Amino acid sequence: MISVKNLSKFYDHFKAVDNLSFDIAPGNIVGFLGPNGAGKSTTMKMLTGFLPPSEGEIFIKERSIDSDAKAIQRDIGYLPEGAPAYGDMTVWQFLHFIADVRRLKGAHRKERLYDVIHRVELGDVLNRPIDNLSKGFKRRVGLAQAILHDPDILILDEPTDGLDPNQKHHVRQLIEDLSREKIVIISTHILEEVAAVCNRVMIIADGQLRFDDTPEVLRHRSRFCNAVSLRLSYAADISGLAELDGVDEMEIDRKTGLVTLFPEPGKHIFHAINEYVTQRRLPVDTLTLETGRLDEVFRDITTAEVANG
Numbered sequence: 001m002i003s004v005k006n007l008s009k010f011y012d013h014f015k016a017v018d019n020l021s022f023d024i025a026p027g028n029i030v031g032f033l034g035p036n037g038a039g040k041s042t043t044m045k046m047l048t049g050f051l052p053p054s055e056g057e058i059f060i061k062e063r064s065i066d067s068d069a070k071a072i073q074r075d076i077g078y079l080p081e082g083a084p085a086y087g088d089m090t091v092w093q094f095l096h097f098i099a100d101v102r103r104l105k106g107a108h109r110k111e112r113l114y115d116v117i118h119r120v121e122l123g124d125v126l127n128r129p130i131d132n133l134s135k136g137f138k139r140r141v142g143l144a145q146a147i148l149h150d151p152d153i154l155i156l157d158e159p160t161d162g163l164d165p166n167q168k169h170h171v172r173q174l175i176e177d178l179s180r181e182k183i184v185i186i187s188t189h190i191l192e193e194v195a196a197v198c199n200r201v202m203i204i205a206d207g208q209l210r211f212d213d214t215p216e217v218l219r220h221r222s223r224f225c226n227a228v229s230l231r232l233s234y235a236a237d238i239s240g241l242a243e244l245d246g247v248d249e250m251e252i253d254r255k256t257g258l259v260t261l262f263p264e265p266g267k268h269i270f271h272a273i274n275e276y277v278t279q280r281r282l283p284v285d286t287l288t289l290e291t292g293r294l295d296e297v298f299r300d301i302t303t304a305e306v307a308n309g
């Protein structure tokens with residue numbers, strides 16, 4: 001369990017993290033979201049004991065990071081932003097170096113190295129110097145060092161940054177596999193990542209916590225959630241759609257021709273629309289039930305503070 005109380009960080013007079021309080025329980029895969037400069041990395045560095053808080057407290061498994069940082073760091077795997085490593089070492093040398101730092105010994109050490117190399121799929125690059133690896137492989141080496149000692153808590157700063165779509169998919173699956181019983185905190189800019197792997201979303205902006213709930217709740221904040229969009233193959237009179245029971249509003253995107261029908265709060269309109277277009281034989285190419293647009297909600301939440309001053 002992680003428990004954070006009134007956490008703040010100042011860089012000189014600038015408040016980068018502003019009075020954060022939250023608890024995270026095992027099994028939580030937290031997507032830690034925020035625009036550039038929101039304070040994500042600073043918060044992660046404080047959680048891992050790399051940066052002392054200016055104010056507030058962090059308890060991890062009921063120990064204070066203030067007095068017990070060393071013990072706490074044994075329970076944490078941390079992938080910092082950019083995944084720094086010793087570039088002149090080969091992957092094999094680097095992982096052994098990390099195994100030394102983590103004091104892994106004997107059969108357990110062997111087993112952990114084998115497991116991690118296999119899971120993160122580093123077998124083909126073990127003898128390559130890290131400096132010569134692609135960005136994607138460097139990221140994977142960073143991930144491997146973070147999980148080598150099988151920590152209960154994983155803190156990953158933009159783990160899929162620089163990876164191609166296949167590698168992203170692989171790393172997300174890896175995180176899902178690892179996350180049973182563990183706490184995983186992932187900082188990311190990528191909203192689809194949150195929907196794909198996280199069961200909790202925390203959004204910060206200007207160092208303050210703006211949202212803390214499930215991805216589902218986040219999605220439901222979108223006015224597009226449960227809206228129905230359709231595309232016509234040629235022009236037709238669709239004005240009757242706006243009059244259907246439960247339809248609040250109809251919007252037509254003049255550029256793309258996409259028609260979106262928004263429901264009244266709590267109403268489901270897909271079936272009524274489907275029936276209407278079928279009965280009238282309207283020339284509808286696609287009819288889609290929207291699940292909500294996370295990018296729009298993210299923008300609303302993170303720009304709200306500007307309006308609030």
Ligand SMILES: Nc1ncnc2c1ncn2[C@@H]1O[C@H](COP(=O)(O)OP(=O)(O)OP(=O)(O)O)[C@@H](O)[C@H]1O
Nearest residue numbers: 011014016034035036037038039040041042043081
């Ligand atoms: N060592 C430092 N000294 C002074 N200011 C800093 C320092 N580190 C970060 N900051 C500032 O604190 C704010 C928060 O930075 P932080 O790196 O935590 O944000 P972030 O959410 O991780 O951003 P990004 O998504 O761009 O990585 C930014 O305005 C940044 O410029």
